[in-house]
Amino acid sequence: MFKIIFTSTYIIYLIITGIIVGLASGLLGIGGGFIMVPLQFFALKSLGVSDDLAFKMSLGTSLACIIPTAISGAYTHNKKSHKDILKPGIMLGMFGIIGGFFGGWVSSIVPSDILKLIFSGLLIIISINMLIEKNEKDKAIITFNIFTYILIGLLVGFLAGLLGIGGGAFIIPILTILFGYKMVEAIGISTIFIPFSSIGGTISYIIAGYGINTFPYSIGYVNLMNFILIIIFSIPMAHFGAKISYKINEKELKILFAMFLIIIALKMSSILPF
Template sequence: MFTIWYFIGLILIGICAGFASGLLGVGGGFLIAPLQFFLLKSIGVAPELAILISFGTSLAIIIPTSISGAYRHTRSMDNIIKPGLRLGIFGVIGGFIGGFVASVIPSKTLEIIFGLLLLFIAFNNIVNINKEREEARIPFNWLTIGIIGLGVGFSSGLLGVGGGIFLIAILTALLGFSIIEAIGTSSIFISLTAIGGFISYMISGFGVSTFPYSIGYVSIINFVLIACFSVPMASVGAKMAHKVPQKKLKMIFSVVILYMALKMLSILP
């Protein structure tokens, strides 16, 4: 089943996703999950199993990867620690619930949900590409923290991503965060949120998943190979984020997400 090209593919995913995680504060799940899915299908894994392994393993990889990026961001911005931790507390709960819900929803439905959400976020960023910071439209209090944390956490567990792509859009569009502040806060948030989803995928797939060398829907081989490269690259990406102009960061963020949205919706081959 496993070929040298499969292992090379995992290494390349780790390098790209790790750098993107640190640079954009997104955990890398928006790359790790779909790219693993395409790679698993290429070696003959059934789509229904491939999508769940991709999501579960993605969440496991996101934990050490995002911690690496978050550490680098907090060295430059200590004001992001408190909001990141507060949101993350609720994110863990939402992620745990979302992970269990994902195991009972058809894989094609998950792909369409993921693609449409990414498409919405990409267009929102393109429309606001020239705005460095928007006015806060809602207060940042415990009520909004709970709603946002649970909601983004649920989408994290459901779709196998850290939730950073959704959280950054919310922080910049509704709460008045600058893009670099949102990226740093997101890095902390997703390192916590991914834990809930990861645990639920491990439990729900226990005794069900037929993929070799896996615990539930978490592939040990995929986790080790991708994480070995994504963790150090996340630190590199986070360091680079503080040197890139905010408008360029938004542009990079939008283009990458738009591409992945079209890929998941099967609009692109």
């Protein structure tokens, strides 16, 4: 049984995490898991939690936090967007729930080091493509139908659950490169998709951690204290970030997102220490 003393430093650490994650979620259409997972991991380690448990709880709690945070950003994007982003976001999300569930299940039982290296390489390729892409009218290479909804929803949802992230790092490049969406439209669709994929992954981590002596105030691998402290600040910041995204031009958004992808790639390949 854990005997934990929650310090003021620990609480402030989580509040700062919520602010950063919320802003990134609304602005870039991401879940913010790549920020929450390492920050929660180090916070839990500072309380004496073992590496394995701290990592699994960071993944599960991050996915739970992503749900309300992304919904806040999605609400603002849907109001401001001049294009229908609700239908593709929901359709992709319906299959993202399934993919997220299986991704979370696989992550809880199988080491993912090799997969992380593959994904990090893929993200670097995508980011380079976005940086060198000419600023022309975007043209769709493929269009949405039931097959593409199922394939992309399942695939991105699986990756989201596997890595404890919302999936925006994968779905936004797919929407801009293959489907011809403008960056801000892709971000809007991503914020609608992310809560669905995160629901599936969260359920997996709750089930996987059920009955295990995890951590005080936890349901499976989801810690309720971390969850509440983070979302109190991430929800309003996601709304603010979504509003800002419509004031930044297309080129600046692409550069910002490409830099974000490179950071994720380096983090996933363990080149960055945070």
